[in-house]
Amino acid sequence: MVVFNKKDELTPFIQNLKKEGKTIGFLPTMGALHEGHLSLAKLSIAQNDYTIVSIFVNPTQFNNPEDLEKYPRTEEKDIELLTQNGIDFVYLPSVSDLYEEGEVAKKYNFGGIENVMEGEFRPGHFDGVATIVSKLIRAVNPDRAYFGEKDFQQVRIVQEMVKQEQLPVEIVPVPIKRAENGLALSSRNVRLSAENLEAAPFIYKVLQDAVSLKNEGKTPDEIKAFVQQTFDQSSFKLEYFEITDEETLQTLESFREHQKARGFVVAYAGDIRLIDNIQF
Template identity: 45%
Template structure:
């Protein structure tokens, strides 16, 4: 695996691949890698000749400085995981490398996707996400970029940015990887105790309840029952639970057979903020 820390080194290396018309896949991460991240790499390999994984804890997408400070950074472990997974290239830039101008301004019209759910709870978050992802897209110029379904709203935001910027990149939405009990794998899970991990399973159970009842009960009734179920669960501090149409993420009141729907949930367990979702049809 080749490791590059500067944009110039990475661009020089990838230029040869482009001349040889090799397909490039990008897997952007913030590190603290787990089996979910490796599944993105495995998904990308048959679709590309070169896999590029980036590890960069992007400061512009954190609206809480304490959250940025607490974000885990087990770099040696991450490198070992990527080597075992046979990643071709790791891009490991500094903040100064990605943001040479500390006063850089960025804003993109996200058609309201950055004002609801995660956008409402974390103002400015998706502007920061699109800022760094656009930088990575411009730098790597991938044919395909792989993202995990766990960050469903983030993927919809990036899809929208690709349309606005007219980028020739295909987005792969890769399935959520869960542990044997159903807990969605997340870098934040390492901050949970064993008891906290057990309590967090209430999110998965509630999503399963919604999916199992999606076509048999009215949506407003499912929403009420699912919310009550979560609020009664030990150790769960619910932030939001919603059943939405997938592309706009507007809350659904009825089911249209021609549309797809997703259940979104965010809650705190032991003051660790967890997100999860499930595609319903």
């Protein structure tokens, strides 16, 4: 494995590989890697000649400075894990390698998908996400970039950014990787107390129950009322539950045949914010 710290060294190296006709898969991460990341990496390895993983905790996507400070950083462990799993290259940049001094996130207009759900509760978050993913894709110039569907709204944001900026890359969404008990794998899970870790599969169970209700003919509003009531009786604090169209991310008032819908949930286990979603 080769580790790059500067895009001025990485970019020409990748360009030379592409001149040789090699395909490049790319996995942008913020580190604290787990089996979810590895499921993306395995797909990239299967679909490309080379795979590169970036590890960068992006400051412009955190609207809460405390959350940025507490975000787990395990670079040595991450690099060891990637080496064991056949990753060819790692890009480990500093903030100054990607951002000019004083630079802030670019302001985007994605037709409204940036303002709902996570966009509503984390103002400016998706400007930061789109800004850094654009910078990373330009530095790496991959053929394909892989994103987990646990952050489904983020996947849609990245797809729209790539369209707007006409970047020559295929965005590959990868299904959520779950623990055996159903908990969606996340870097934040390491911060869960033993008690909350044991209880956390409740979130996925509620999502599964919501799908069952949809299949029984319940309306989105009826399902949302069920989810709220179920969380009210639990140890978790529900921040939001929404049922939306997968493409537009706009809230659904009814289900239509052949329409792709998805349920999104955010809940707190203590002070840890957990997100999950499921296709209806």
